[in-house]
Amino acid sequence: MQVGFIGLGAMGTAMARNLIAAGHSVRAWNRSGNPGLDGIEIVSNPADAFHGSATFTMLSDDDAIRTVLLDRGVLALARPGLVHVVTSTISVAFSEFLGRVHADAGVHYLAAPVLGRPDVAARGELNILVGGNRDAIEAVQPLFAVLGKKLWEMGPEPAQANAAKIAVNMMITMAIEAMTEAVSITEAHGLSRETFFDLILGTLFGSRPYQTYSSNIARNQYNPGFKATLGLKDLRLATEASGDRDLPMLRAVHGHMQAAINAGWTCNGFVPVCNFFYAALASKASGLILPR
Template identity: 60%
Template sequence: MDIGFIGLGAMGRAMARNLAAGGHAVKAWNRSGGAVEGVDMVTSPAEAFQADAVMTMLSDDDAIRSVVLDPGLLHAASRGPVHVVCSTISVAFARELVAAHTAAGLGFVSAPVLGRPDVAARGELNVLAGGPPGVVDKVRPILEVIGGRIWDMGPEAPTANAAKIACNMMITMAIEAMAEAVVLTEANGLARDHFFELILGTLFGSRSYQVYSANIAAGTYEPGFKATLGFKDLRLAMAAAEQVGRHLPMLEAVHRRMAETVQAGLGERDWSAMAEFTINGGRQS
């Protein structure tokens, strides 16, 4: 398949490389340039949209709006590609994208992904696919290249975005839960690595607990998923809760803690750095 790809951050770069290695013809555009093995770099996002399918892995709603919607790329895409948005975006903006693609006569699939750059490099992302079944089926071959599993989120694309936001919200809650547990156990003489050995071997053996307990145990937070992006995703969750008229106290707590993390200058560190504020009584270590 002839694929256009827009957005070559740590995740997008791995995804584009895997698509090319899987035998697809990939042409990519990135705001900051760069090169990816097997990928043909083009000089404009409009060129990337001249394809059978276009995947975008841009950082947020505003980036997609400025790169895709504002320049009118949807109406200029002469080959009528299916546009697959893999970014974590707001539910409201996903609805706007559905309307914009319908007006332009293009297929649209929301396909946000679960996984860090190492998972993307192995082609083992969990892909949350939302959109009309016939449209999703058209791009399923390329989703299978980037993903270890494709999860059907139903015929309405924004459902996938709501699911992804909820997943990221729950990861931050897990980070906060581990931090609060460390407060109790360390104060009573139990080293955090020993406590994490207990919880991983009994009650909480999921990948989120495995990855982020290791960060908290070592007290090191080299970025896998930056705190600035985590804060963005929690803002999306807050907005989604507001849209349905609900008050979510745990969400509000982790949103506040992530805000403190970013405000303290740790926005480029891993989002699990928020744990240190709880462990250290609201102070940066």
């Protein structure tokens, strides 16, 4: 299948490499040039990546997609009937807007944000949350099969998939917040992190976020893993999607992330992979224990 790709960052590169390995022809546009992918054709104009059967876009946010695709009039130059799959984490409102402009251009639009980091993408084991027309989903099913281990259909409206992804990202930050605050209590009473995490993982909280981030907290290893600004963006998107609903936990984690960025608790724009800075920041006001 002839596939276009917009955005070859860490995630996009891993996904494009898997498509190439599966025998698909990939034409890509990337703001920073060729990342050195064998078998990929780099084009000079993003519109040139919209002439095949499907095009995947993996850009950082609403503004990036607007600048790269909409401001350049790319959709008007796309092959009629092409399926455009936006795998970025974008706002619900912008996704709804994309649905309208794609319909006007005669291009099928699917929102398909993914769950998984670059190493998961490289293994072709992403969880893909898709929203949109069922026929369009079927048309690109062979590509989804290459990129992910499971496709989760969220509903007929693309924005439903974006709402699900935003909610998931919010819940991950809340899980991290819960673990850091819990450890601040247990360590204050002499209980080791390892003992406490063995308890919660073996009883009520055995999901992957708890497994992954508790391990980092227990080992006191906070290697950079995700841009703080993108984490804050995800929480902002959740706040916007909540409308006038009062979500106090979201307010709390959003405030802590913002405070961490304001305080300079980053490494070249990244936060520690387990985000234990939540407890450290809170310690200034409430006496929570700092990372040991």
